[in-house]
Amino acid sequence: MKQLLDRVWEYSQNNPYGFTLNAETMAPIKFGICVAHLETQNSFGKDGLERALEHALNHHKIIGGWLSENGFYYFDSVKIFKNSELKSAIEFARKNKQLAIFDRPCPFKTYKNEHNK
Numbered sequence: 205m206k207q208l209l210d211r212v213w214e215y216s217q218n219n220p221y222g223f224t225l226n227a228e229t230m231a232p233i234k235f236g237i238c239v240a241h242l243e244t245q246n247s248f249g250k251d252g253l254e255r256a257l258e259h260a261l262n263h264h265k266i267i268g269g270w271l272s273e274n275g276f277y278y279f280d281s282v283k284i285f286k287n288s289e290l291k292s293a294i295e296f297a298r299k300n301k302q303l304a305i306f307d308r309p310c311p312f313k314t315y316k317n318e319h320n321k
Contacts, residue, residue, distance in 0.1 A: 209254055212267060216253070216277055222270035224282060224308060227260045233284055235308050237293040238268055240280035242300040248276040256281050268306075 211230060215223060224233040241263065244256040253269070259281035260267045269279040285293035287307070297305045 205254075205257075209250070209257060212257060213250060213253055216269050216271075216279070219269075220271040220277075222268070224266060224268040224284075224306075227257060227265050227267045233266060233268075233308060236284040236286060237290065238266075238282045238284060238306040238308060239293050239297045240268070240282055240300065240302055242302075244279065244281040245301070247279045248272075253277075253279045255279075 208227070212225065212227070215225065215230070224238050225231065226233065241259060244252075244259050247253065247256040253267075256269075256279035257267055263281055264283045266282040266284055267279065268282045269277055271277050283296060285296070293305050
């Protein structure tokens with residue numbers, strides 16, 4: 205686990221605008237709708253990465269992260285939905301109290317959930 209943790213940490217430091225990876229293969233996720241799990245909400249720094257990575261390995265095997273405006277790098281265990289599954293992605297986001305979901309390949313295209321403020 206330590207080696208994987210170090211590899212994902214290094215990847216995050218080289219990708220401050222964000223990333224989404226398969227946690228087992230380290231392959232970038234290039235397409236799909238990314239929705240974070242509630243259990244990894246507010247996971248930041250190396251400790252947060254470890255928590256999110258453990259969750260990811262036990263669930264959908266996907267880890268994501270981004271550097272926030274406050275200077276903290278946040279990490280999430282993520283579930284990927286096909287672009288044709290937008291309704292399911294939004295439902296999963298609501299159940300996981302997410303304010304937004306992210307559409308790959310455009311990391312800046314988001315769908316905001318105004319009901320979970």
